Amino acid sequence: MTSKTTTTAQRIACECLAGRARLISRAVSSIYEDALRPHGITTAQMGILAAVTALGQPRSSDVAKTLCLEKSTLSRNLDRMIDHGWLAIVSGDDGRSQRLRATSKGARLVEKVAPAWQTAQRKARTLLGEKGAATLQRVGDKLMAGGSP
């Protein structure tokens, strides 16, 4: 006899998109953490360093918008990265906002970790499947682009 009853808890456990998103984030992140650990940088920090480098000399609020990161979260991540000497503040014209730039040490680190990152990227692609990876990519792009207005 097949049971037809599905409890609320079962529905939530089996269908919750937040649960899936978090699970995937944990699983994928752990691949990159393992790969980057020998270089002394974390996955989140690598993402920020790459974003700052790619954006040129962004304000921290630009980075926050791009990555959908809370400004306070970013603030503390930046502290650690500045302590490490990977990023520096460029005092801007406006007394309110600051500009961020990657230091030469930060730029060198990006190049140094790139092979490990690439390896992690391949492992993650395998874990997610080609379709899963492509979808993640596409959805992520859309969410980032949300910061346009």
Add this chain to the structure above:
Amino acid sequence: MTSKTTTTAQRIACECLAGRARLISRAVSSIYEDALRPHGITTAQMGILAAVTALGQPRSSDVAKTLCLEKSTLSRNLDRMIDHGWLAIVSGDDGRSQRLRATSKGARLVEKVAPAWQTAQRKARTLLGEKGAATLQRVGDKLMAGGSP
């Protein structure tokens, strides 16, 4: 003139799957956090409560395997949930392992938050798109199933 040079940082910023996974996790989670906040429970806790309820009387290691959560992470989440009175420990036969069960208060909470969860689920589905949501679901299932051996 179109630039043909792509820096390492740009590649990482644009392609990193961990960055995407984390971004999506943050974006989706925030929808659920907003929905659940009035009920005093977080997204992570809701997931654990649903998992414990759905699994029956699991050991915490079972929950950890199912959700791909580090045992120490789970341990502290459980502390908070037991403090709230949503979960309780069932002393098992074996002195090492304990069993978890949802209390009646926990069960009531699941039912109470279900409508808010459902609303968040709809919003998330809209944000991700039907295809994105389906892929997240599928990939998440596969990762969970990884705990089978």
Add this chain to the structure above:
DNA sequence: CCGATTGAGTTGTATATACAACACACTGAA
């Protein structure tokens, strides 16, 4: 010129997460 508003960033606090090291209890082999 002044006060209200707004935008940027920091700080206090709490939760989520993981790794390393530990404590404990069972299990199994010598």
Add this chain to the structure above:
DNA sequence: TTCAGTGTGTTGTATATACAACTCAATCGG
């Protein structure tokens, strides 16, 4: 029987994350 190994959970420490409240500077309306 004893002791090494293994599985289970906790604790120390660090990072990641977010919300609320704050400071500070610029701007804008009057």
